[in-house]
Amino acid sequence: MTDIEVHVEPQLKNSPSGKPVFEGRQQEDMSELNEPLLLLADAALAPPCGDQGACSYDCEACSHPEVGGMERSIQSMRLQLQFLMSKADDLHDCLVNGQGHLDRDALAAAVPSFLFMCQPYFNHLESTARSTMSQATPLRLDIYTRLLNFSQQLCDRLEQLVLTYASHSLLCLDETEPNSMSHFCIGQSRLSQLRLTVFRYCKPVPYLARFDTGLYKRMRWNVEKLRDEWQQQEADEEQDGESEERDEETxxxxxxxxxxxxxxxNGHADADGDDKVVRMWTIGQWVQVNPDPDTEDIYNWIMCEVPQASYHRLLFLGSDEPSSCCATDYLQQLLLSRQTAE
Structure with missing residues (x-):
């Protein structure tokens, strides 16, 4: 995908092409990969504390229904994580242990389909953990940490899965190619009047796909401003009687x-030393340069093959790469501070 990717992103609710994962007996062996993940998101929680045979929670959790409910929800999320991790292992083993007996096209189609299946789980974790950050009663720190740990585990596993398939020339990570699998979605959450959609690049890729700027991107956040209650009411009144579907929230x-x-x-490095450069991690904003984002001339957009943008550095993180969850924490704190200042 080229740099225009920041303007065009498949909707999370859309289905993939529907291509079969495997054929014949292979399809039977791996049919579980096609289970609708949305059903797993509604999996039954553990029995209430009144069921002595099934309840394993302590008395404190039982005496506080909201705590016990969250613990049961976490247990359900842990089971879903185990299921998804096992499916990722299956896909890895099918490639590494049985590559010669499987159709390469079917293998290549299986990974994008599986990544799409994982999106509802990522969304559930992110929205449960992060959407309460700006509320008066946020989650307890230990629960918040456990939920994001689930998200980090699955993100790391999927990243390795994509890299393994790419190393066998089954997936392309080059953004200039239309079928690139350079990144995947790892969740969506809401922060006050903002909606964040998070994407993880499987490996660092140039900030601009066709130009070497010395910058390499690892994550992307799409941040949409949502309507407040009064704006939404006015929009509903204006659309009254219309059947056209559009996102009235944005x-x-x-x-x-x-x-x-x-x-x-590194100006302080020795001439013969290995530390002649220092790697600096930052969070910054895409600031479009060409075409002019304020132009009303539609031909400027039509004639521009790939939009160009500068990188506005907002936060310096040092020489150590942050995890995907920590990086999103930093961005949320930055956005919250901006909202407070406004």
């Missing part, structure tokens, strides 16, 4: 933020 353009690194020359 207001204005989407902003795009990236986690990037760049190698900066």
């Amino acid at each position: 207001v204005g353009d989407t902003e795009y933020y990236f986690l990037c690194y760049e190698d900066i020359p």
Whole structure:
């Protein structure tokens, strides 16, 4: 996918092409990969504390229904994580242990389908953990940490799965190619009047796909501003009687933020030393340069093959790469501070 990717992203609710994962007996062996993950998201929780044979929670959790309910929900999420991790292992084993007996096209189609299946789980974790950050009663820190640990585990496993398939020339990670699998979605959450959709790049890729700027991106956040209650009411009244489907929640353009690194020359390094450059991780904003985002001339957009943008650095994170969950924490704190300042 080229740099225009920041403007065009498949909707999470859309289905993939529907291509079969495997054929014949292979399809029977791996049919569980096609189970609708949405059913897993509604999996039954553990029995209530009144069931002595099934309840394993302590008395404190039982005496506080909201705590016990969250513990049971976490147990359900843990089971879903185990299921998804096992499916990722199956896909890995099918490639590594039985590559010669499987159709390459079927294998290549299985991974994008599986990544799509994981999106509802990522969304559930992210929205449960993060959407309460700006509320008066946020989650307990230990629960927050456990939920995001589930998300991090699955993200790391899927990243390795994609890299393994790419190493066998079954997937392309080059953004200039239309079928690139350079990144995948790892969840969506809401922060006050903002909706964040998070994407993880399987490996660092150039900030601009066709130009070497010295910047390499690792994550992307699409940040949409949502209508408040009064704006939504006015929009509903204006649309009264219309059947056209559109997202009435969104207001204005989407902003795009990236986690990037760049190698900066180290002026204090020895001439023969290995530390001649220092790697610096930052979070910054995509600031479009061409075509002019304020232009009303539609031909400027039509004639521009790939949009160009500068990188506005907002937060310096040092030389150590943050995990995907920590990086999203940093961005949320940045967005919250901006909202407070406004």
